[in-house]
Amino acid sequence: MAASKPLLQPRCPGWKKDLSGPNDPPEKLVTTKFISNPPNAFNEHYIELPRSTMNFRGPIAILSIILMICSLWGGIFFFYALALPIRNIEDFISKLTVIGAILFSAGSALGGWRLDTECPRDEPIRFNRARRKVYVYRFRSNYFKLFSRTEWGVHVDVFDWDDLHAEYCSAYGPMGTGGKIEMVMLAVREPGTNIAKDRFKFAGSQEDGESFWTIAQLFMQQGPEAIPAFDRSPRDWNNEDDTLNIARRLAPKVKWPEDIDLESRTAP
Template sequence: MSQEWKSSKLTPQVEKWEEDLPEKYDLQQPTAPRLIRANEINDIWMEIPRYENITWHGMWIISILSILSLFTYCSLFQFSEFYSEATLDSKIFILVAIFSFLSICMFILKMALFVPRGTPVRFNRKRQKVYVYEHQRSIWPWMRWPTVIKVFDWTDIHGEITRQSGRYDQGFRLSGAVCKRGTYDVSDRFILSWTVGNKQLLRGLWNHCCLYMQYKLVPETPLLTRKPLSWTPLNTVRWPEDLDKESKTAPE
């Protein structure tokens, strides 16, 4: 008997797709609503933080020690007999290697000290809008890593679950797929919850968001109440003033 392969109704299908979640206006979703984490929930807006599965502890200390070690080594190596007698090609190779190592150290330091922790998603049910706080970083640490606020209409968003199989990121992830109005053609995607081990948690979170945006009664106490530490004030989430006000208020 041939095996029937499942596929997403959304186009293009997300990489590592696992399942499409029920339509957001379906009041008979099989999983009870449940928040995993929450910063705020009231009659106008709800904010869900998104904490990445990254071990931050000690990263900035390692990066600082590495940079100091590199500078110490370079200051001694610059005047050594070997360097002065090296060929031009050897000197270029040494400088490239030093720059590469410094770039890696700078990337780790920037990740540890400057990347905001728990970048949030805000749901405003009075406006029927979703505000996604995105910190756009690059593998190139010398570039500016900007913060962008994406604003979507709730009616255009569909839920989907993907399966992650990385060494340090195994489990399931919940994403919001933003489609062109009235279609399943995806124009953008955003992560609503980073990887967890149980798909039921993500189904419950999706149902909670759906019911909240329909003014239905939902539980307000999240499953997890402890917030991971931020190492410096530079890790703080800072909303632009105009969008911060808009995302927390009802239209006039």
């Protein structure tokens, strides 16, 4: 029976249930035909699971282009309107409102473009059984610093396997008639406590998330021989240059830092 309250605090938004702990027996039997993508790679030391956080790409980039064009046209007409005298406070407020709308539209367009084209093609996660470490290839963004180079880009985070905790969350998003958004999150606990110091998306559906978490548990607890066989080959995320999707063509390829790449794939 699922717990009625989350184990960790602060509570994950949209929390529905906790999955079994990293060293507990897996709760789910893996049915490989229902998993969207097989593991990217694995051997006796590590397994790499796909973790693309931008599965639906392209429309945001196109919408950003349209929004930027509209902002430019709006700016041109507004500069012509600036030549007209300000007769009263209503004129001043209306012009200030137009400036705010143009700047907001331009900022939204730039942020959407950067998100859709700079987020890497995959954000994989590696579980290293020999080191009992987890390596997360993670894209970060900051809409308040749209022109920053340091606030946008890939960072590799390293966590202890024993500090991870998986949670299934879902909520209804603002999609007109409503749309259910579900995902499995991985929380990182303060050692020895039930306080979550970090959280990140693990999978974009309950089926994928629970299956991938079970695969990670099986690998870390029993080794590569416990991983079920898949009928299809792993997806080559870096080999997508022939697609017509402009966002996927511009998206950076996955490239681990050399020292982390070596560490995450080997034993101590």
